[in-house]
Amino acid sequence: MTTSLTPPRRERSLQDQRARAAFWFLAPMLVMLFCVAAWPLFRSIYFSFTDTTLSNLYGGKWIGFDNYLSRRELSSGRVLWRGTLVDPAWWNAFWNTVRFSVVSVTIETILGMLVALVLNAEFKGRGFVRAAILVPWAIPTIVSAKMWGWMLNDQFGIINDILLNLHIIDQKVAWAANINTAMFAVLIVDVWKTTPFMALLCLAGLQMIPRDIYEAAKIDGVHPVRVFFKITLPLVRPALMVAVIFRILDALRIFDLIYVLTPNSDATKTMSIIARQNLIEFDKFAYGSAQSTLLFLIIAIFVMLYIWIGRVDLSGESGK
Amino acid sequence: MANIQLKAVRKAYGAVEVIKGIDLDIKKGEFMVFVGPSGCGKSTLLRLISGLESITSGDMLFDSERVNNVLPSQRGIAMVFQSYALYPHMNVYDNMAFGMKLAKSSKEEMDVRVRKAAQLLQIDHLLDRLPKQLSGGQRQRVAIGRAIVRDPRVFLFDEPLSNLDAALRVQTRLEIAKLHHDMSDVTMIYVTHDQVEAMTLADRICVLRDGKVEQVGTPSELYETPNSLFVAGFIGSPKMNFLTGDHAAKYNCSTLGIRSEHITIVPEGQGAWSGKVVHAEDLGSDNYLFVEVGSDEPLIVRRAGKLDIKLGTQVALAPQDGKLHRFGADGKPIA
Amino acid sequence: MTAMDIFKRTMFYFAVVVIVVVAVFPFYYAVITSFKTGTALFRVDYLITKLDWTNYAAVLGGRNFIRSIFNSVFIATTTVAFALLLAVTASYALARVRFRGRGLLLMVILAVSMFPQIAVLAGLFELVRFLGIYNTPYAMILSYTIFTLPFTVWVLTTFMRDLPIEIEEAAIVDGATPWVIITKVFMPLLWPALVTTGLLAFIGAWNEFLFALTFTASETQRTVPVAIGLLSGASQQEIPWGPIMAASVIVTVPLIVLVLIFQRKIVAGLTAGGVKG
Numbered sequence A: 001m002t003t004s005l006t007p008p009r010r011e012r013s014l015q016d017q018r019a020r021a022a023f024w025f026l027a028p029m030l031v032m033l034f035c036v037a038a039w040p041l042f043r044s045i046y047f048s049f050t051d052t053t054l055s056n057l058y059g060g061k062w063i064g065f066d067n068y069l070s071r072r073e074l075s076s077g078r079v080l081w082r083g084t085l086v087d088p089a090w091w092n093a094f095w096n097t098v099r100f101s102v103v104s105v106t107i108e109t110i111l112g113m114l115v116a117l118v119l120n121a122e123f124k125g126r127g128f129v130r131a132a133i134l135v136p137w138a139i140p141t142i143v144s145a146k147m148w149g150w151m152l153n154d155q156f157g158i159i160n161d162i163l164l165n166l167h168i169i170d171q172k173v174a175w176a177a178n179i180n181t182a183m184f185a186v187l188i189v190d191v192w193k194t195t196p197f198m199a200l201l202c203l204a205g206l207q208m209i210p211r212d213i214y215e216a217a218k219i220d221g222v223h224p225v226r227v228f229f230k231i232t233l234p235l236v237r238p239a240l241m242v243a244v245i246f247r248i249l250d251a252l253r254i255f256d257l258i259y260v261l262t263p264n265s266d267a268t269k270t271m272s273i274i275a276r277q278n279l280i281e282f283d284k285f286a287y288g289s290a291q292s293t294l295l296f297l298i299i300a301i302f303v304m305l306y307i308w309i310g311r312v313d314l315s316g317e318s319g320k
Numbered sequence B: 001m002a003n004i005q006l007k008a009v010r011k012a013y014g015a016v017e018v019i020k021g022i023d024l025d026i027k028k029g030e031f032m033v034f035v036g037p038s039g040c041g042k043s044t045l046l047r048l049i050s051g052l053e054s055i056t057s058g059d060m061l062f063d064s065e066r067v068n069n070v071l072p073s074q075r076g077i078a079m080v081f082q083s084y085a086l087y088p089h090m091n092v093y094d095n096m097a098f099g100m101k102l103a104k105s106s107k108e109e110m111d112v113r114v115r116k117a118a119q120l121l122q123i124d125h126l127l128d129r130l131p132k133q134l135s136g137g138q139r140q141r142v143a144i145g146r147a148i149v150r151d152p153r154v155f156l157f158d159e160p161l162s163n164l165d166a167a168l169r170v171q172t173r174l175e176i177a178k179l180h181h182d183m184s185d186v187t188m189i190y191v192t193h194d195q196v197e198a199m200t201l202a203d204r205i206c207v208l209r210d211g212k213v214e215q216v217g218t219p220s221e222l223y224e225t226p227n228s229l230f231v232a233g234f235i236g237s238p239k240m241n242f243l244t245g246d247h248a249a250k251y252n253c254s255t256l257g258i259r260s261e262h263i264t265i266v267p268e269g270q271g272a273w274s275g276k277v278v279h280a281e282d283l284g285s286d287n288y289l290f291v292e293v294g295s296d297e298p299l300i301v302r303r304a305g306k307l308d309i310k311l312g313t314q315v316a317l318a319p320q321d322g323k324l325h326r327f328g329a330d331g332k333p334i335a
Numbered sequence C: 001m002t003a004m005d006i007f008k009r010t011m012f013y014f015a016v017v018v019i020v021v022v023a024v025f026p027f028y029y030a031v032i033t034s035f036k037t038g039t040a041l042f043r044v045d046y047l048i049t050k051l052d053w054t055n056y057a058a059v060l061g062g063r064n065f066i067r068s069i070f071n072s073v074f075i076a077t078t079t080v081a082f083a084l085l086l087a088v089t090a091s092y093a094l095a096r097v098r099f100r101g102r103g104l105l106l107m108v109i110l111a112v113s114m115f116p117q118i119a120v121l122a123g124l125f126e127l128v129r130f131l132g133i134y135n136t137p138y139a140m141i142l143s144y145t146i147f148t149l150p151f152t153v154w155v156l157t158t159f160m161r162d163l164p165i166e167i168e169e170a171a172i173v174d175g176a177t178p179w180v181i182i183t184k185v186f187m188p189l190l191w192p193a194l195v196t197t198g199l200l201a202f203i204g205a206w207n208e209f210l211f212a213l214t215f216t217a218s219e220t221q222r223t224v225p226v227a228i229g230l231l232s233g234a235s236q237q238e239i240p241w242g243p244i245m246a247a248s249v250i251v252t253v254p255l256i257v258l259v260l261i262f263q264r265k266i267v268a269g270l271t272a273g274g275v276k277g
Helices: A014-047 A088-120 A126-138 A141-151 A158-165 A182-207 A211-219 A224-252 A256-261 A271-281 A285-310 B042-050 B092-102 B107-120 B136-149 B166-182 B195-201 B219-224 B229-234 C003-034 C038-042 C054-061 C063-096 C102-113 C118-131 C137-161 C165-173 C178-207 C210-215 C224-229 C241-261 C263-276
Strands: A070-073 A079-082 B004-013 B016-026 B031-035 B057-062 B077-080 B154-158 B187-192 B204-209 B212-217 B241-243 B255-258 B263-266 B273-282 B286-292 B299-304 B314-319 B325-327
Touching: A014 A285, A014 C063, A014 C102, A014 C118, A014 C137, A014 C178, A088 A126, A088 A182, A088 A224, A088 A271, A088 C003, A126 A182, A126 C003, A126 C241, A126 C263, A141 A182, A141 A256, A141 C003, A141 C224, A141 C241, A182 A224, A182 A256, A182 C003, A182 C263, A211 A224, A224 A285, A256 C224, A271 A285, A271 C118, A271 C210, A285 C118, B004 B042, B016 B042, B016 B212, B031 B042, B031 B195, B042 B077, B042 B154, B042 B187, B077 B136, B077 C165, B092 B107, B092 B136, B107 B136, B136 B166, B166 B195, B187 B195, B195 B219, B204 B219, B204 B229, B212 B219, B212 B229, B229 B255, B229 B325, B241 B299, B263 B299, B286 B314, C003 C241, C054 C063, C054 C241, C063 C102, C063 C137, C063 C178, C063 C224, C063 C241, C102 C137, C118 C137, C118 C210, C137 C178, C137 C210, C165 C178, C178 C224, C178 C241, C178 C263, C210 C224, C224 C241, C241 C263
Parallel strands: B031 B187, B031 B204, B077 B154, B154 B187
Antiparallel strands: A070 A079, B004 B016, B004 B057, B204 B212, B241 B255, B255 B325, B263 B314, B273 B286, B273 B314, B286 B299
16 A cells, blocks of 8 residues: 555455455465375375384484485495386386276266267256266265176176176186286276266266357258367367366376275286385385375376366466 | 545556546535446446455545545445345345344344335335345345445445346436435445436536546536547437548537537528438437438437438538537547 | 158167166166075076065174264264365355465365375374374374365365355445355355265265275274275185175165255266366
């Protein structure tokens, strides 16, 4: 303000009052987020540079990057590399995670879009169908893992039974246990469970497109497929980009489904799985911290690239 | 009950200046209308007076007391919003009483004031209704009632009629005029883009353009002696006729203005201009002739009574004495 | 109608039927299985042949499963209530007050909700041990805040933004402070959004597995997903499918009922957190 007079107490402008209130409104949330997110993250990263163990959380010594990569020269002159970055189990988990994320999100996006297109049409019983596709979404992941585990069971599973009757396979397959099909099993369950989410987001995007655009295209005699690629897709693209990144981030950190459906299968172990194994089960607390830190870094870099390349406006600020 | 002074008031959002230095005196009990095209800053100016926005520089005085940083609720103002802004979850009574409840007024006083305001606006039978059960006109009354209950020094209206249909708009305009009459010591400030509303309601009009005051004056002052081409063109319906080029050069100005009712048809050869009638509108009580005289747009001539001239007729036109407006190249009038 | 049209319509309805069957069948099959015991389990059936409640009796008869349900209800309810309490005021500030760094703050909050939870597991483990709440419900209540709080803040902020600005300004003119605006004006208008957001956060907390698995040690402290995930039979080879399916049905039916009741609102909530955000 321009005046140099000291304002009397009640002279506090509306903007000051609101800014002050905003500060106090945000403070508790920020303190809480600091306690449960920032501080633990910082400690996890710190642990990754120490040799802390589960049984002695405060006894760790600083060992620098040894959990990530260390070089030791033996007296014989041989050089030995150790650490997560040369651990084949880590790289196996890394590629499993990437493969899982890319395949599952691609399929979910395509199927989700198809389901959304069906639901966007007007037909009798649309409300019922929309309710039906909410069912997989509502079922807890652990429960769906168990349900599908049972359906995919090698001896008594209904999937084998159906496929045998249809002569698609000629002998029973141990979907979850077999190293060749385990990833396939995980993908099926994940796609089943998360396609509804994608479909609902796509549907919301579709419903924001004004109907008269379609009518105009119809009058102009544009082929429906062309309409989809030239009109629908570009218009839902922003919504789709946001939905896809949410799903990718979710896929990159997958843990529960795999832990329950295909425990201990090297074909499906993801970064989250082996990080937790090391942290809690194998008593390599610091080593596991290094792996979880790497996963965090990978996701952070990916998000930045995605926002930077895709120019995705996640905050919704520009629209206001 | 208050006179309001604005001294060199400016408002900027970041680098964009919307109000570019406004000096204005609004007298106690006056009905002042801010009018101007969209984007001229009239609504921003109203919000600065209300305190909903803070001014970037300059001073705002209510009864000589500086209110730059005083909260809206402590300025003694009441505001009627364009969308009525009724609280959807409260009934009419609670909508009107909310401000007094927050001010911790006594229940009895609150009840008296709410019922009095409701009676004044003839909405006392609606006190138990929710806003969604009311018609547009009724909502508008509740919004006005809520403002009355606050017993304000200054009454602010932000385009309050723009959501009403044409018939209701005229009726509500009449009621606002009556309200002003009944509450003659309350200052009222009214924002509109509709110059008819401005002309019919205002004691004085402030024409704004691009964040600056273009002219302030009574409706007839603005109508009769506009001090710029912009005001001349903005106030009055139909728009003032403007002649440029040779037509204007004859009168030693760059633009010549003449209102439609100040042109008369004269016998051939005696007029200042002549041309063909290219279009005519008959409104019953009046009729308008559009005469092509070789300027950018046809001259509009307003005549009383029924239309009695055929399209295509050649007519000669003359301005009435002393009714010509001459403007220089800068848009300012030439005395 | 030409033959082509009939073909198209048939294909369309075929697609609709496929969608519905694929979506619903696995759960339906779980229900069928939950009513079977003994050798009937190992026969594939498409219809419920006999209502045999043995599995349900077994699951509910064991003390620990009921305990788990109570644990889950307590944890999810407390977490959500706590998150909503903090989120309502925070989202008002984020949606309604202009201040520098607001966009950045929103991005940080979104980033936290997208965190890989494993990245904070070690630090949280230390915190939980330090606070002495390991193997108690409070470990979960604390750790679930990491995803419920940002989520509720985010969704409520988008809802809050959509409330008309003039109503708030009318309240300001009436003398309402920000606190009064939230409690007396916005909360009554936002309660459907609060219910939706709360429900979505509840489902998230109810389904969480990683933290619950890591921060509990004894069977009595387990939440429902952990209890089901670790339900095992007498021996390693013998997985008790009947009881597992019965337990699954028990914990899923309330969720499905809730979701179907609040169907429209949930879709609005999901898209508020996604598309519009």
